[in-house]
Amino acid sequence: MPAVVKDHLSLVRSQQGAASSAVSLKSITCSFSTPKGGTYTAVKDICLDVGEAEFVSVVGPTGCGKSTILNSIAGLLQPTSGTVEVFGKPLQGINRDAGYMFQADALMPWRTAYDNVVAGLQFRGTEPEEMKHLGHQWLDRVGLGRFADRYPHQMSGGMRKRVAMAQMLILNPKIILMDEPFSALDVQTRQLMENELLALWSANRRSAVFITHDLEEAIAMSDRVVVLSAGPASHIMAEFEITLSRPRDVAEIRMTPEFLDLHHQIWATMRDEVMKGYQQSQQG
Amino acid sequence: MSSSASTRAAGVAQPAISYKARIRLYQLALLIGLFLFWGITTHYGILPSFFFGEPIPVLQQVFDWFSGTAIYMHLGITLLETLLAFVIGAVLAMIVGLWLGLNDLASAVADPYIKAMNAMPRVILAPIFAVWFGLGIWSKVALGITLVFFIVFFNVYQGVREVSPTLVANARMLGASRKQLIRSVYLPSATSWVFSSLHTSVGMAFVGAVVGEYLGSARGMGYLIHQAEGVFDINTVLAGILVLTIFALILDGLVTLVESKLHGWRPVADHSGH
Ligand SMILES: Nc1ncnc2c1ncn2[C@@H]1O[C@H](COP(=O)(O)OP(=O)(O)O)[C@@H](O)[C@H]1O
Ligand SMILES: [Mg+2]
Numbered sequence: 001m002p003a004v005v006k007d008h009l010s011l012v013r014s015q016q017g018a019a020s021s022a023v024s025l026k027s028i029t030c031s032f033s034t035p036k037g038g039t040y041t042a043v044k045d046i047c048l049d050v051g052e053a054e055f056v057s058v059v060g061p062t063g064c065g066k067s068t069i070l071n072s073i074a075g076l077l078q079p080t081s082g083t084v085e086v087f088g089k090p091l092q093g094i095n096r097d098a099g100y101m102f103q104a105d106a107l108m109p110w111r112t113a114y115d116n117v118v119a120g121l122q123f124r125g126t127e128p129e130e131m132k133h134l135g136h137q138w139l140d141r142v143g144l145g146r147f148a149d150r151y152p153h154q155m156s157g158g159m160r161k162r163v164a165m166a167q168m169l170i171l172n173p174k175i176i177l178m179d180e181p182f183s184a185l186d187v188q189t190r191q192l193m194e195n196e197l198l199a200l201w202s203a204n205r206r207s208a209v210f211i212t213h214d215l216e217e218a219i220a221m222s223d224r225v226v227v228l229s230a231g232p233a234s235h236i237m238a239e240f241e242i243t244l245s246r247p248r249d250v251a252e253i254r255m256t257p258e259f260l261d262l263h264h265q266i267w268a269t270m271r272d273e274v275m276k277g278y279q280q281s282q283q284g
Numbered sequence: 285m286s287s288s289a290s291t292r293a294a295g296v297a298q299p300a301i302s303y304k305a306r307i308r309l310y311q312l313a314l315l316i317g318l319f320l321f322w323g324i325t326t327h328y329g330i331l332p333s334f335f336f337g338e339p340i341p342v343l344q345q346v347f348d349w350f351s352g353t354a355i356y357m358h359l360g361i362t363l364l365e366t367l368l369a370f371v372i373g374a375v376l377a378m379i380v381g382l383w384l385g386l387n388d389l390a391s392a393v394a395d396p397y398i399k400a401m402n403a404m405p406r407v408i409l410a411p412i413f414a415v416w417f418g419l420g421i422w423s424k425v426a427l428g429i430t431l432v433f434f435i436v437f438f439n440v441y442q443g444v445r446e447v448s449p450t451l452v453a454n455a456r457m458l459g460a461s462r463k464q465l466i467r468s469v470y471l472p473s474a475t476s477w478v479f480s481s482l483h484t485s486v487g488m489a490f491v492g493a494v495v496g497e498y499l500g501s502a503r504g505m506g507y508l509i510h511q512a513e514g515v516f517d518i519n520t521v522l523a524g525i526l527v528l529t530i531f532a533l534i535l536d537g538l539v540t541l542v543e544s545k546l547h548g549w550r551p552v553a554d555h556s557g558h
Binding site for chain 1: 448450451453454455456457458459460461464468469472473476549550
């Protein structure tokens, strides 16, 4: 049996391993004020630990608060209550250990592929020589060596995602945050990108939090899948350890019996929540 | 304009070149037709040539001007005033637009004043500028600045306000300080909005220069026209207007050229100011 199903409240490892976690969410709640003057609680009492070199996926129905959780880890959003700890220290302001890959296009349209990739190095005041070397190295790594001078509008969606990936990874972040990074791509491009990301991640193992609404993607990529309930006030319903061997090919692994078995189990937990989320979106 | 024309051309399934040539032909025919109509009606006294001028003397005047040297000086002055008004007005507007765009309190405080100044018919300031800055080029430049400023300002302000939050968040995650954020995200974004209003603002700088000259100066195209009007020389007035129009068209063409040079990063036929 490849999976170990656990109730997240009794997750012993996260309590013991607090010192070795890269990210630790201690009961965070995020509320927003609504236009009508009330408050809307997106997520409530979220406890989550991400170990060093661990790849964690967070799945849940649309609008349940996945981006909200990721933004709190990034330090772009201050939780209403609870604390975010990064390598054991409470997070204040922007998370300097994290790289973030956004769901929407976030490349600067007035910069070429190369200038976008080295943006972070520029902000940090890296030496020009080193910047040039690293910039071209990373463009090559994501297969865009020949497209250094292209502007974002001259690239396909997949190429833009590659630039965004290089832009994030060139800074060698200790924690990688990704918010449905490939959801806008067609299935073939998407699987290609997933494999590339896994290859880059395996070459230099970092902690990763990967947001998706696609359960198959989550299982294929991760060491652990965290399932969120439908909002409002969504919470973590269950966590699943994914023990499929690496290196993985995301297209092939979907055919293995272990994968199907896992998918079956997790889907059984998620189905009701997805239906609930769907009905809410129909009413809203 | 040109894009809708070319889609229509595609619909007819004809080679675009012959369609374009036909348009040019009609345009030329229309121009000749208008001049003919003007020439015939004034020649036979249907329209009084004292008020409407006559095409041959008008063209003769234009020819005489460009055979001489004075016209180049007048045109040069008008061009210089236009350029100064545009550059100074645009830079001021960029600074103020960026500052107010990034500063909620300041922009809330300044809001009614900006609305008032924008609503005011600013051409009326010309006599005041003449008193302040004299009859030289600077009173014209000042008028041009007041006209250019608001167009560019509103565009920059809008540009700063509508920068994609994802773009800002991404730059922050990449480690940009506030200063770097302004330089590498807000400023380029605002600049792109300035470019989208380039045609309008350069045109306005030109209007400021000519109107300023017209209302009081000793040089420039507006001055030439005003002189001729003083002695009821309608043909020279019309010749001046003709030269100004052609000049404005050339200026607009130059703007298009500059635009395409500087705008490699933007797909063509994006939001343009008109
Ligand atoms: N800045 C905000 N202001 C108000 N409501 C917000 C804000 N950000 C998110 N929300 C609400 O919180 C909920 C969760 O949003 P989000 O985290 O983006 O969901 P997901 O990423 O899972 O689709 C949604 O109902 C959304 O409307
Ligand atoms: Mg989201």
